[in-house]
Amino acid sequence: MSATDGGGAVAVLHTVAEVRAWREEQRSQGRTVGFVPTMGALHAGHLGLVAAAGEETDAVLVSIFVNPAQFAPHEDLDRYPRTLADDVRKLAATGRAVTVFAPAVSEMYPRGISTTVAAQRGTFVEVRGLSEPLEGGTRPHFFRGVATVVAKLFHIAGADVAFFGQKDVQQCCVLRAMVDDLFFPLAIRVVPTARDPDSGLALSSRNVYLTAEQRARAPAFYRGLCRARDLFASGVVARDELLAAVRDEAAQAQLDIEYVCLSSPDDLAEVQEVGPGGAILSGAWRMGSTRLIDNILLGFEL
């Protein structure tokens, strides 16, 4: 499959062997490779990552793979949007030469993969400590699945630089730690969260699940984050005051908050105030059966 709408040539590779041959070709031409791992259902946030990769590296590889290992049996693996043809068209429309790696599950997990952790066999990567708070609280399997598939993809892509969105801030911290701890020979860049220009709602592939009514209420969480950011700018560092601002906005929109936390960027442990190294203010909320997350960084950058 390939597409050239809008002038960008998009080649779609499906096997590890094809990607390795492509990577070898780039290497032989002295071209650096930027890598953007995604689960598809591409939106402007993903395209921003592709743009950042295109700015920094010579050749851009985008993986599109809905990774079973990061879903729990009760989560939305089956209904997660899979829109490869649309995704390829969106990438082509950027006008950039991009290569897509869209493997089958059997290509990434030749021995098969269960979403039940106890039934899993084979190699898994876990980042102890950083994986446990925040998202790890309700999704204990999640970062193990993410770290494992990203380790696989890093080895397949052989990239020089990999690009991730700040929206998944804990994922960024976990993967940075994985790269540092295991000495992966690549750099990670974190790109600021892309937002709906009108409401500020963080772009997410899961936003398509929202009803119009939910979509109208969802931006309240980010309004709360912005109020907290304003408080911090005015000198407030206390956790309780910052969280209250978020919770107040969320309550006005009747958001079903799962958690709001102020966390240390070092170990993601809860902190009582924003310290000299800054802090992450993040949270998750539910709208019907959909679960959304968002965050801001206070006093530091990733």
Added chain:
Amino acid sequence: MSATDGGGAVAVLHTVAEVRAWREEQRSQGRTVGFVPTMGALHAGHLGLVAAAGEETDAVLVSIFVNPAQFAPHEDLDRYPRTLADDVRKLAATGRAVTVFAPAVSEMYPRGISTTVAAQRGTFVEVRGLSEPLEGGTRPHFFRGVATVVAKLFHIAGADVAFFGQKDVQQCCVLRAMVDDLFFPLAIRVVPTARDPDSGLALSSRNVYLTAEQRARAPAFYRGLCRARDLFASGVVARDELLAAVRDEAAQAQLDIEYVCLSSPDDLAEVQEVGPGGAILSGAWRMGSTRLIDNILLGFEL
């Protein structure tokens, strides 16, 4: 530190940055790299791995690192032999140009490392299934520590081929699975076990712990393995008969057997007979506070 006894030039590197610079130099000259990870206390078995690496690749890197993560708190981390100067002399005496990577623990584990698994923080690699039987039975922490440090070393070395000894047969299986599952871009070679030419005792850095009396009894295990191999050559495939041969020889030498198993090469599960794909006959025994292992392959090669 460097040594040139016997004509082989041995450069000793201590930091990840030094190895990366060395690797880049090899790459720029189009040289392939062979990698031999060791815990030092080098014997003829290790030198055989270095020779195999020298035959197959252009430049050989030997790591010497006693990895705390693969020891349990009650094991012999503290008394494990550390003989870097001797090791470098032995490598120099081979006459081969070899580069040694001898990092400090703080270089490999900048956040520190506890031998207590529950206290560990950071990134770990586990190979579920293959890590659990055999050695994993008495050393549940072991292959997690091995897989983790080898993943680090593979990323640091950037090697094309890595060489391991068959004596640690389960380690070979676990690391092959890790390389396959995570798509590490390198090949693994398994080199036959080096043995004392007179007694057949498998060479091991832990043999130095043995008293003269223990050293005299230790070869009985391999004699048992050889009896089992002869039985297999004569058509015997039944587990019970093969194990009885090993246990009989071991009993005659009053070896304190921990286990003897006939295992499938696919998943290391116990099998009742040697199947069409062959089987591994392996075991562990204790002599005082020293624990030794050995194995043979029946009907297949690694």
